Amino acid sequence: MNITGIKGMNDILPGEIATWQFLEREAHRIFQTYGFAEIRVPVVEKTELFCRSIGETTDIVEKEMYTFSDKSGNSLTLRPEGTAPVIRSFIEKKLHAQDPVAKLYYLGPMFRYERPQKGRYRQFHQIGVEAIGVDDPKIDAQILAMLCDYFSAVGIDDVELHINSLGCKECRPAYRQALIDYLQDRLGNLCSDCQRRSQTNPLRILDCKVPACQEATVTAPSMLDHLCGGCADHFTQVKGYLQGLAISYTVNARMVRGLDYYSKTTFEMVTDSLGSQNAVAAGGRYDGLIADLGGPALPGIGFAMGVERLVLMKGTDQLAAERLPLFLAALGQPASDRAFLLMATLQRQGLRVEMEYATKSLKAQMRRAGKFGARYVLILGEEELARQMVILRDMDAGTQQELALEGLEEQLLKLLSEAEQTPAAG
RNA sequence: GUGGGUGUAGCUCAGUCGGUAGAGCACUGGAUUGUGGCUCCAGUUGUCGAGGGUUCGAUCCCCUUCACUCACCCCA
Numbered sequence: 001m002n003i004t005g006i007k008g009m010n011d012i013l014p015g016e017i018a019t020w021q022f023l024e025r026e027a028h029r030i031f032q033t034y035g036f037a038e039i040r041v042p043v044v045e046k047t048e049l050f051c052r053s054i055g056e057t058t059d060i061v062e063k064e065m066y067t068f069s070d071k072s073g074n075s076l077t078l079r080p081e082g083t084a085p086v087i088r089s090f091i092e093k094k095l096h097a098q099d100p101v102a103k104l105y106y107l108g109p110m111f112r113y114e115r116p117q118k119g120r121y122r123q124f125h126q127i128g129v130e131a132i133g134v135d136d137p138k139i140d141a142q143i144l145a146m147l148c149d150y151f152s153a154v155g156i157d158d159v160e161l162h163i164n165s166l167g168c169k170e171c172r173p174a175y176r177q178a179l180i181d182y183l184q185d186r187l188g189n190l191c192s193d194c195q196r197r198s199q200t201n202p203l204r205i206l207d208c209k210v211p212a213c214q215e216a217t218v219t220a221p222s223m224l225d226h227l228c229g230g231c232a233d234h235f236t237q238v239k240g241y242l243q244g245l246a247i248s249y250t251v252n253a254r255m256v257r258g259l260d261y262y263s264k265t266t267f268e269m270v271t272d273s274l275g276s277q278n279a280v281a282a283g284g285r286y287d288g289l290i291a292d293l294g295g296p297a298l299p300g301i302g303f304a305m306g307v308e309r310l311v312l313m314k315g316t317d318q319l320a321a322e323r324l325p326l327f328l329a330a331l332g333q334p335a336s337d338r339a340f341l342l343m344a345t346l347q348r349q350g351l352r353v354e355m356e357y358a359t360k361s362l363k364a365q366m367r368r369a370g371k372f373g374a375r376y377v378l379i380l381g382e383e384e385l386a387r388q389m390v391i392l393r394d395m396d397a398g399t400q401q402e403l404a405l406e407g408l409e410e411q412l413l414k415l416l417s418e419a420e421q422t423p424a425a426g
Numbered sequence: 427g428u429g430g431g432u433g434u435a436g437c438u439c440a441g442u443c444g445g446u447a448g449a450g451c452a453c454u455g456g457a458u459u460g461u462g463g464c465u466c467c468a469g470u471u472g473u474c475g476a477g478g479g480u481u482c483g484a485u486c487c488c489c490u491u492c493a494c495u496c497a498c499c500c501c502a
Contacts, residue, residue: 306502
């Protein structure tokens with residue numbers, strides 16, 4: 001039996017890497033435009049970090065973490081999300097001492113032991129953003145604007161922005177109790193999952209997919225009606241700024257977050273093109289988290305995007321591979337050696353060149369050049385070499401010309417840079 | 427953790443009412459002694475997911491198992 005990869009952990013193969021690089025490149029470009037700086041934190045942290053930040057009773061902490069002991073007996077965990085490590089670093093490195101506002105982004109693999117399905121894997125990748133130190137609703141709106149900007153930049157428009165407010169530690173407990181009271185005499189109408197949720201996470205019942213549960217809760221109290229003055233004002237201002245920025249959104253009072261640290265503004269970028277894993281990006285405000293982790297009492301807000309889900313939506317055959325400018329076809333060993341040197345010289349000049357390594361028929365080499373989509377093929381034939389010449393074939397026009405071997409590199413570089421100015425139709 | 431679906435060539439799949447397999451694409455070569463994309467011709471590729479059972483004989487039937495996949499759950 002061959003050694004196989006691990007369930008739910010995928011290889012990202014050359015054929016799909018162009019999409020990944022594109023999505024990452026656009027993230028770097030846009031986030032930096034908005035003043036965010038990249039931060040890279042380890043993939044492994046002390047287990048305690050995630051227990052304290054995500055919440056001891058969440059599914060992530062209770063049953064989905066890759067936790068193990070290292071050789072000194074420390075309990076370590078592969079990060080299941082990116083916010084906690086970034087905040088840990090922020091506190092530990094005292095980034096707040098240098099600048100009261102920190103705008104950070106990160107990208108990389110996360111790990112959760114879940115049953116894999118479409119858009120959900122055990123090693124998955126997130127691109128995330130954290131803005132720390134600002135409680136003004138302007139930053140909420142700006143984060144959302146940046147998120148929308150990203151989606152339009154990468155050409156994914158089949159998404160909808162949903163926003164909500166979860167209140168704060170002042171107003172949420174009262175709402176939670178009001179909801180529990182409401183559900184008390186309706187428990188019989190709820191699905192078995194929701195009966196369980198009524199004990200563990202009553203807010204979750206609001207976005208249960210079972211129609212009966214939706215019907216049973218149509219008149220349920222809304223968090224938005226129970227926000228305290230500060231939270232209600234904050235949410236109103238966020239919506240106002242979004243309108244000012246012409247960002248369309250849907251208020252979804254039933255949207256809940258899976259991690260305990262969220263407060264006030266929460267949001268999701270959802271789609272119906274991914275099956276059941278419909279959130280392609282999600283986030284929210286986490287005003288208590290930094291203090292909870294032993295740092296200064298600073299507010300924060302952020303989001304994470306699931307890269308696999310972005311890739312699924314973007315597709316991997318959209319981005320055509322850049323065509324090859326030049327392919328070298330050589331006939332005979334001396335010509336092949338010559339071509340090899342020429343290829344190396346041109347590559348050092350920054351030109352992308354390919355050749356056939358084995359000695360094969362010209363037909364086979366031309367076929368290979370065609371497969372690369374080569375713009376030009378340089379044929380180093382034995383007869384021409386004897387005359388100190390080579391043939392340059394224009395693959396689009398089907399024409400060819402002889403070039404002198406002397407000064408060939410300069411001629412090629414000149415010709416190819418001209419061809420680049422006026423790209424022919426593929 | 428629970429439930430459904432699927433495992434046959436590198437890929438997408440067909441097939442054998444049980445007699446150890448085929449198509450298209452891809453790949454290689456040829457038609458053009460040294461010229462790609464179109465066309466035509468030829469060729470190569472399989473432990474028929476694994477283990478066991480029934481049988482003269484199993485890729486096909488039965489059992490077990492593993493893998494993949496979708497959904498529940500959960501979430502990016």
